[in-house]
Amino acid sequence: MDKKLGAYICGGCSIAESIDVDALVQIARTEYKVPVCRTHPFLCGPEGLATIRGDLANHAVDALVLAACSPRAKTDAFVFDPSVVLERVNLREQVVWSHKQRDEDTQMLAEDALRMSLAKVGKVEPLEPAPGEISTTVLIVGGGLTGLTAAAEAAEAGYDAVLVEKEERLGGHLADVRRVPPVRAPFTAARSSDLPQRIERVTENPNVNVFTSTNIVRTQGQPGMFDVTLQTGDERSTHRVGAIVAATGWKPYDTAKLGYLGYGLSPNVVTNLEFEKIAAAERWTRPSDGKPLSRVLFIQCAGSRDPNHLPYCSTICCTEALKQVQYLHESCPETEVYVVYRDMVTPGLYERYYRTVQDHPAAFFVKGDVSQVRRDSTGDVRVTLDHTLFGETAELVVDLVVLATGMVPNSTDGQVLNLPQEASSAQAASQVAEAEKKNGTSGAHDATGILNLAYRQGLELPLLRDGFPDSNFVCFPYETLRTGIYAAGAARAPMDAASAEEDARGAVMKAIQCIEFARRGQAVHPRAGDMSYPSFFLQRCTQCKRCTVECPFGALDEDEKGTPKLNPNRCRRCGICMGACPERIISFKNYSVEIIASIIKAVEVPEEDEEKPRILLFMCENDAYPALDAAGLARLQYDPAVRVIPVRCLGSVNVVWIADALSRGIDGVMLLGCKHGDDYQCHFAKGSELATRRLENVKETLSRLQLEPERIEVGQVAMEDYTKLPAMIDGFMARIREIGPNPYKGF
């Protein structure tokens, strides 16, 4: 398709003073034969915009190259019809603000930047949304506090909800607790959980379809078009839903592992959940012999914050213990209650609750580690404490010990593989086998039988740190590695009732967003609104399965031969499949191996004797590229030999680009992306990690080609690292100068 190209060069924000704008015009006109090429001293002003809009209205142009500020700036001014191909050249932040004025190298940088954009825009094709009939129903999995809140919120926001609960009754753990900690001033007394009203809010709403005693047999499809098969007794029903909120809740830490704190030693050692039952029955006596309770000990962090048990803090056990101390003191004010903690964790204003409970004359708190729990013949439990703040080892003799057990997400494990129990399970069984094979690499597991996803990568939500499915709590809470399925409540992270309610609202908002984006054929966060999606030139596919294995979001399924099959609405448009494909058959209309290759080709590489090295920077659009803009904004200076190519994710970098660059005589290639590892910041979870791994292989190849592997580097940059970025670039530049020019120059 031939485009009518228009190039507009802005002279504002000191661009015209710093570089020769007319020389840029010449390049556009002569080298790229751009029919319409204009300069303006203030392109984002009304007059400048009117010029562009005029040319568009006259059909003089239908594709724009705006050489002005960063594509991240003035996004409110440079708004055009979506059918217009728009490309922006970052002259302001990454050329004139970060390099010497009126300098030969700065001029070359500006010229190359223009060439790269002009080359790109020639290859880009206009976008069309992915087609599909979209359901606006939200499926809520789990009928506890989070699920109930989510269902009510979704329905009240105008979206139908289907609520699935595996138990007979709604309410989850909330039905088992007598009261919940206070959330309103003065934060001094526990409150009612209001469970009947909460259940009523859901069951009375005609837009919520509640299924109790129901399991999910199968979930297939993609956001906007999930088909979920439910089984209630012998009855099956299939529902089409747009998005899923996984409010699958938690269970207490396995008591079988609490022998070290005396659990099982005596009936007088109970867990906090068991104590709720004692409190509900108001049975203030010793379980072993019915003696009234005169001394009760609460042991905090029972099996938590311990490398041998749960490594994390569940954040609620301390507040729950306070509540239970209060139960006791309300009914038996003379009972002495001791709390042994490692750190009292009372987030936010629960601190006030802590003060209130602590103020009781018979409430005693001390920091210490329990080293021994023994039972003596009278039924007393003797507890030895080490490292106490008394300054010595201490012993307490008590009637009852209450262990504060932590929260384990229900999604985390499961001993029995709950296969879809249909007779025609051949297909499902193959999926299970496939999932098992994949277990190690994708963090998927297959035994809980909650969602039973018909996905190539496994039946359930992949687990990340500490066994929770939350994908990246820093930037995108609720998101899992399965697009359109949002974790909420204690299934996402250990939390209290008040936070779970809030979580439910947040996750429903994400689900609604997902449905609305799917309706418009657009991607969800982090490329929200993106209409591009990958297409596969399957004639050349070798069924190597790298794309289907490496997609962090399980967007690709496979047919029996292993040919990838895209579910566009599951796709986050990161391009990791494109970076993975050795056959280079995966492309987006505006982002492909070919497009980037032509950008690389547009870079002018000076001859060796000019002593002007060139390095290519592939920069992640999410953090690294904005960080370079921020460096420019702060007027930090760096070497003008760099040529920057923004990429959707480092994972989308196809190694062929590096080969292209080096074979053209470019002296070095640097990839800058997000932090990976346990606390990853990669917006696509695994992209930067995959890129690093792939580059190791490339380096080996380079050695074989007699090229120094040091010509390629991968760096990790977060937005706040922008001050360090110039030093990173200059450091790499210095190393490249030391290595010397690329011997392939001029070939």
Next chain:
Amino acid sequence: MAEPLLVNPDRQFIQDVLRNGAEDVKKCYQCATCTSACPLSTEEYGFPRKQMLLAQWGLKDQLLEDPSPWLCFYCGDCSKRCPRKANPGETMMALRRYLTSQYDWTGLSRLMYRSAFWELGILAVVAGVIVALFTLPHNFGFGLLDRSGPAALSTVMLDRFAPVGIVDWGDKILALLLGFLLLSNAARMFLKLTRGRNIPAHLYINEFHRLVVQGLTQKRWNACASNETVKNWLRHVFLVSGYATMFILVVLFLPWFQVENSSIHWTSFLGYYATAVLLATTAWILFDRIRKNTEMHRFSHFSDWLFPILLFLAAFTGILLHILRVLNQPMPTYVIYVVHLAIVVPMLVVEVPFGKWGHLLYRPLAIYVAAVRSKARELAAQTEGVAVASEAVASS
């Protein structure tokens, strides 16, 4: 390994400490901001954090063996920085009140610290005895104006009214009696601090200088970091100097101090100094307690008011007596003489062995014993080190 501490909260003890001024002790959550802020706190005596916990848990025995409350001079930095407003500084003060009452074996101190009624009652009884001595017939030969004769009503004849020889004997006996009570309490304190600790005797001699130096100068106070430290310390040093001057004049030099005629003697100048210092410092302290603008004086237990008030009144009636004598006003002189004694004697009887006055001995004693205990610990660690080393040598 040592036997573990069997934790058994003494609820009565907690109530007593709370009532003695530690109302906020339950608020403490053991962050140790107080101990970090305190320049006097050491690893071995990590106060006030640990004392807060011991008080919360009612671990009375641990506290009775602990010199820490006396190692604190109450600059108040801990209370200022406490994020929970648990007032560790005042808790230490409350513990000192409590400990004072515990060192006393007669039980009077406990009564007086628990109830202002008892304290005022005992003061009143002693004052009544003094007044009675001067007003009732057949009373050891003094006070009887009729026997003093009419001449005593026209000119001041104090020696007739209150023969200095008898008064001198009286105050020496009182000094011995109160001294005995105080020393016996201090001995109880000493035993509690040292019992079962296996301290080599020579350390008691090596460190003895601390008792004397700290008793005389309160030097340690200056290690406090608060802005008010130097002011408070100087004020206290002046107060002590005035008090000591007066004490020496009365106990050792009464025949030269209590003079007959309207003349001014050499002792008068010392008396002026002492009076001026006592009036000024006690008034200043009371003023601070009323304004509550320093941490040290923000909270005032009943006993904190009583001591400076009595001291002020003693000095005030003392100088009034002097003026009236010099102006040769017989009857007012006699009346004020009785009033003066009816303030001074009860004050000493109540405060020296049973009250706040005792800190004059308890504090330096605690500093001394704390130093002895530290040295003993170091010594033990050394010998243990030597033993380990020699064992290592032997095994190699």
